[in-house]
Amino acid sequence: MAEPVRTDVVIIGAGPVGLFAVFELGLLDLKCHLIDILDRPGGQCAELYPEKPIYDIPAWPTISAQGLVDRLMEQIAPFRPGFTFNRMVAGLEKLEDGSFRVTTDEGEIFEAPVVVVAAGGGSFQPKRPPIPGIEAFEGESIFYSVRRMEEFRGHDVLIVGGGDSALDWTLNLQPLARSMTLVHRRPEFRAAPDSVNKMYALQETGGLEFQIGQVTALKGEGGRLEAAVVKGPDGDVEIAATRMLPFFGLTMKLGPIADWGLNLHENLIEVDTEKFESNVPGIFAIGDINWYPGKLKLILSGFHEAALMSQAAKRIVSPGERIVFQYTTSSTKLQKKLGVA
Amino acid sequence: MAKITYVAFDGTRFDVEAEDGSTVMENAIRNGVPGIEAECGGACACATCHVYVDEAWTDVVGEPEAMEEDMLDFAYDVRPNSRLSCQIRVSDALDGLVVTVPERQG
Numbered sequence: 001m002a003e004p005v006r007t008d009v010v011i012i013g014a015g016p017v018g019l020f021a022v023f024e025l026g027l028l029d030l031k032c033h034l035i036d037i038l039d040r041p042g043g044q045c046a047e048l049y050p051e052k053p054i055y056d057i058p059a060w061p062t063i064s065a066q067g068l069v070d071r072l073m074e075q076i077a078p079f080r081p082g083f084t085f086n087r088m089v090a091g092l093e094k095l096e097d098g099s100f101r102v103t104t105d106e107g108e109i110f111e112a113p114v115v116v117v118a119a120g121g122g123s124f125q126p127k128r129p130p131i132p133g134i135e136a137f138e139g140e141s142i143f144y145s146v147r148r149m150e151e152f153r154g155h156d157v158l159i160v161g162g163g164d165s166a167l168d169w170t171l172n173l174q175p176l177a178r179s180m181t182l183v184h185r186r187p188e189f190r191a192a193p194d195s196v197n198k199m200y201a202l203q204e205t206g207g208l209e210f211q212i213g214q215v216t217a218l219k220g221e222g223g224r225l226e227a228a229v230v231k232g233p234d235g236d237v238e239i240a241a242t243r244m245l246p247f248f249g250l251t252m253k254l255g256p257i258a259d260w261g262l263n264l265h266e267n268l269i270e271v272d273t274e275k276f277e278s279n280v281p282g283i284f285a286i287g288d289i290n291w292y293p294g295k296l297k298l299i300l301s302g303f304h305e306a307a308l309m310s311q312a313a314k315r316i317v318s319p320g321e322r323i324v325f326q327y328t329t330s331s332t333k334l335q336k337k338l339g340v341a
Numbered sequence: 342m343a344k345i346t347y348v349a350f351d352g353t354r355f356d357v358e359a360e361d362g363s364t365v366m367e368n369a370i371r372n373g374v375p376g377i378e379a380e381c382g383g384a385c386a387c388a389t390c391h392v393y394v395d396e397a398w399t400d401v402v403g404e405p406e407a408m409e410e411d412m413l414d415f416a417y418d419v420r421p422n423s424r425l426s427c428q429i430r431v432s433d434a435l436d437g438l439v440v441t442v443p444e445r446q447g
């Protein structure tokens with residue numbers, strides 16, 4: 001078993017609300033570790049709408065979603081939070097001493113007296129393209145990510161999509177594959193121009209096939225894919241394929257949170273509005289993942305929830321210690337923590 | 342104002358009076374047209390408001406912009422007359438518009 005990482009607060013989800021919680025907890029001297037299935041911080045802001053302007057962040061008449069994430073990262077930097085990316089939190093259990101053990105899908109273990117669920121709409125997971133019968137091939141011949149490149153060696157590989165993941169894996173797996181076909185619905189891509197040029201160059205020399213169209217049907221038995229039918233501009237074409245990688249972006253799924261014994265209200269964690277604590281003392285929920293009467297799924301509501309939650313978290317981590325209410329403008333103590341005094 | 346007709350996948354027709362400046366997606370949601378999900382609320386970030394514009398109307402409605410084309414990559418059964426309904430703004434010119442809802446939204 002992996003050596004557990006101990007900290008004051010484990011935060012599940014590094015969206016804007018999880019990030020700001022680091023600041024509020026940090027002012028109260030609590031150390032945080034964040035875990036997110038994405039490969040970078042920012043949650044929905046970074047994954048779904050990085051370039052779009054947000055108009056309702058107090059004192060920012062307009063700020064891009066990625067800009068907000070960058071500023072939050074800058075704001076919490078003095079507290080040096082720990083980050084574990086590309087991992088889904090799979091398990092959450094209470095230990096005998098009253099603290100919690102958080103485990104990831106890769107077996108890492110984190111232990112802390114307080115857990116903050118800031119999981120938004122749930123884990124980001126690859127979208128399954130709605131091709132009839134696709135489920136039967138998943139995990140056997142159809143994959144949504146590449147864990148080991150060797151699994152593709154000597155195969156007829158079919159990659160579907162027009163973004164960077166599709167193009168990158170087309171280029172990376174092409175030398176290993178018996179044949180490589182890229183299918184995209186149009187000749188324009190949402191990928192780095194350099195990758196697109198490389199792909200077209202390989203097509204010129206016969207290193208791969210690029211087919212315009214959309215996959216409409218799959219052929220094969222017992223999970224073993226043999227071919228895919230692609231509806232192209234000139235009708236249906238059948239493409240030999242024993243491995244397929246569809247890249248259709250990410251969607252949010254609640255995931256394992258439903259199994260942690262927390263009271264849910266329509267897939268959201270029920271909390272009180274004093275501490276934003278769940279029915280399990282010591283487990284808090286803030287941001288889009290929580291529910292209480294009057295809840296608004298806004299970033300600014302999540303920030304407020306983070307501030308109140310932190311007071312309650314402090315009482316659990318440092319019982320009996322008096323919490324003095326202070327302003328960042330006037331308290332040298334707080335300013336020292338922020339590295340400005 | 343413009344009258345917009347939504348044809349659901351099962352063929353049911355919904356006639357809606359839409360205000361200028363609103364989007365074709367918003368009017369579908371307000372009137373409970375089945376099959377339009379609009380998960381992202383019209384930010385052109387989810388591709389679950391996909392519709393087919395009636396062939397007679399494609400010239401009036403126009404082509405999707407680059408950002409919408411990128412999002413359409415995530416939709417199912419995309420055709421030359423596919424649009425994301427949150428990106429179609431209603432005006433008097435669209436009076437009589439007919440759009441069809443696809444079998445599924447991704």
Ligand SMILES: Cc1cc2nc3c(=O)[nH]c(=O)nc-3n(C[C@H](O)[C@H](O)[C@H](O)COP(=O)(O)OP(=O)(O)OC[C@H]3O[C@@H](n4cnc5c(N)ncnc54)[C@H](O)[C@@H]3O)c2cc1C
Pocket residue numbers: 012013014015016017018019035036037038042043044045048049053054055056087088089090118119120121122123124254255256257286287288289297298299300302381384386
């Ligand atoms: C297109 C669009 C426009 C928006 N515009 C605005 C706006 O103008 N103003 C506004 O206030 N809000 C807006 N929102 C809403 C805003 O983005 C959300 O309220 C905000 O992102 C919620 O933050 P969060 O930190 O609670 O959750 P999220 O941003 O959803 O982040 C949660 C993170 O937790 C991770 N996670 C979940 N479960 C697990 C697990 N088990 N293991 C590991 N990681 C996990 C997820 O991968 C995700 O990264 C908009 C949303 C969208 C989609």
Ligand code: FES
Pocket residue numbers: 366378379380381382383384385386387388389390412425426427428
């Ligand atoms: S509502 Fe999400 S793209 Fe139109």
